[in-house]
Amino acid sequence: MSVGPLGKAKPGATDVARLPPRDDTPFVEAAWLYYHDGLNQNEIAERMRISRGSVANYLNEARARGWVRVHLDSxxxxxxxxxxxxxxxxxxxxxxxxxxxxxxxxxxxxxxxxxxxxxxxxxxxxxxxxxxxxxxxxxxxxxxxxxxxxxxxxxxxxxxxxxxxxxxxxxxxxxxxxxxxxxxxxxxxxxxxxxxxxxxxxxxxxxxxxxxxxxxxxxxxxxxxxxxxxxxxxxxxxxxxxxxxxxxxxxxxxxxxxxxxxxxxxxxxxxxxxxxxxxxxxxxxxxxxxxxxxxxxxxxxxxxxxxxxxxxxxxxxxxxxxxxxxxxxxxxxxx
The missing domain is CATH 3.40.50.1360 (Rossmann fold)
Structure with a gap:
C-alpha cells in the first residue's frame, strides 16, 4: 500500500489505501472468509460485492499487518x-x-x-x-x-x-x-x-x-x-x-x-x-x-x-x- 503524509493515500494507490482511516473490517472479513471458511477469491468478491483485485489486496494487507500467518507444521x-x-x-x-x-x-x-x-x-x-x-x-x-x-x-x-x-x-x-x-x-x-x-x-x-x-x-x-x-x-x-x-x-x-x-x-x-x-x-x-x-x-x-x-x-x-x-x-x- 502506498501511503502519503498523515496516512492519506497517494494518487494511484490500491483499493486498500482508499478505505476509511482505521477501518479494518474489510481486511478481517476477507481473511476470515478465505482462511476460515475456505472460500476462494471470486466467491469472496461476490459475497463482499467488491472486485477480485480488492480481495487480493485485502488478504495481502492482512498478512502484511501480521494478522495472518501461513504455518506449515514443522x-x-x-x-x-x-x-x-x-x-x-x-x-x-x-x-x-x-x-x-x-x-x-x-x-x-x-x-x-x-x-x-x-x-x-x-x-x-x-x-x-x-x-x-x-x-x-x-x-x-x-x-x-x-x-x-x-x-x-x-x-x-x-x-x-x-x-x-x-x-x-x-x-x-x-x-x-x-x-x-x-x-x-x-x-x-x-x-x-x-x-x-x-x-x-x-x-x-x-x-x-x-x-x-x-x-x-x-x-x-x-x-x-x-x-x-x-x-x-x-x-x-x-x-x-x-x-x-x-x-x-x-x-x-x-x-x-x-x-x-x-x-x-x-x-x-x-x-x-x-x-x-x-x-x-x-x-x-x-x-x-x-x-x-x-x-x-x-x-x-x-x-x-x-x-x-x-x-x-x-x-x-x-x-x-x-x-x-x-x-x-x-x-x-x-x-
Missing part, C-alpha cells in the same frame, strides 16, 4: 525419512529437512529462504519458560529472525553471544538478538562492546568492566542456542566483515579449518583452529558453546555440509534445520 519436515536417517547417523536429537527449491539447482537464495522460514517456525517450539537463549549472528540468523512469528515465551531471556561488528544488510549481532527477543517477547541482553579490539590488553581491560562482565556472565549461562556455522572460503562472512584477512583464513584452511562458529574456527572434528585475533575478541568461547540443552544449527546454501558436520562432531549442535541437498551431502560423508 512435524511434516521432522518426520522426513532423511531427517530420521540423519539423526541416527549423527546422534542428533531432532532434524528438520526442507525440500530444496526445484528451480534453484545450486541451492542458493530460494532454498536458503525455505530453510530459514522453516527454522523460524520451529524455534519457538524448542523453547520453554525460563530459557536463556544465546544468539549467534550472520545473514542466516538474521533472515531467520525476520521470519520468526510473534510467539511470546514466558520468562525468556535472549542473549547476544559475541560483540558487535559492522555488517552489511543490517545483520549485526545486536540486530539478530534484538529482533529475536522482540518476536519471542523475551528480555534482551546485548553485549555492548566491539567484537575485536586492537590489543589483548584492551580486550582484558574492557572485559573486566562490571557492566561487560555481567553481560559475559549472562552469555556463559545460556542453556539453549541458535547458531549458524560459516564456511572458511575466501569470501566467508568473517573475511567480508573484516574479522580475518583472506590470507589468515587461507592459512587456517591449510591447518584444517572448515567452519566458523561465532567468529572462531573449527576443524573437521569440531576442534578449535586458533587464530591470532581470538586473543582480541570479546564473546562466547567454543567451550561455552558445547553441551547445551538445545542447540539449533541452521545450515542452508552451498558448501554448508562440511561446516555442519564439523559443528555436530564438535558437540555444538543438538537440532539441525537444513535442506535435502545438505542432508544428502552429510550422509555421503559417512559412506
Amino acid at each position: 512435524d511434516v519436515f521432522r518426520g522426513h525419512r532423511l531427517a530420521a536417517e540423519l539423526c541416527a547417523v549423527y546422534g542428533l536429537a531432532e532434524a528438520l529437512v526442507v525440500p530444496d527449491d526445484p528451480v534453484d539447482p545450486e541451492g542458493t537464495a530460494a532454498s536458503v529462504a525455505r530453510v530459514t522460514r522453516a527454522a523460524a517456525d520451529w524455534l519457538p517450539r524448542l523453547l520453554g519458560p525460563g530459557d536463556r537463549l544465546g544468539v549467534s549472528w550472520g545473514a542466516t540468523i538474521y533472515r531467520m529472525a525476520q521470519q520468526l512469528p510473534n510467539m511470546p515465551v514466558p520468562d525468556l531471556t535472549v542473549i547476544q553471544l559475541l560483540g558487535s561488528r559492522p555488517a552489511a544488510l543490517g545483520f549485526a549481532a545486536e540486530a539478530c538478538t534484538a529482533m529475536l527477543a522482540q518476536r519471542l517477547g523475551g528480555q534482551c541482553i546485548n553485549l555492548h562492546v566491539p567484537l575485536v579490539l586492537s590489543s589483548k590488553a584492551l580486550r582484558d581491560a574492557l572485559s573486566a568492566e562490571p557492566v561487560v562482565r555481567d553481560q559475559l556472565d549472562a552469555l556463559a549461562g545460556c542453556n539453549k542456542t541458535v547458531l549458524a556455522c560459516g564456511t572458511c572460503d575466501a569470501d566467508a562472512h568473517v573475511v567480508r566483515s573484516g574479522i580475518l584477512s583472506a590470507e589468515t583464513i587461507a592459512d587456517a584452511r591449510d591447518d584444517g579449518a572448515v567452519g566458523v562458529i561465532c567468529g572462531r574456527l573449527i576443524d573437521s572434528a569440531g576442534q578449535p583452529v586458533p587464530t591470532e585475533v581470538e586473543d582480541r575478541m570479546i564473546g562466547v568461547t567454543l567451550d561455552q558453546m558445547r553441551g547445551k540443552d538445545m542447540a539449533l544449527l541452521v545450515a542452508a546454501g552451498p558448501g554448508r555440509a562440511a561446516p555442519a558436520k564439523a559443528a555436530i562432531k564438535g558437540g555444538f549442535v543438538t537440532h539441525l534445520a537444513t535442506s535435502t541437498r545438505v542432508v544428502e551431502e552429510l550422509l555421503e560423508m559417512t559412506a
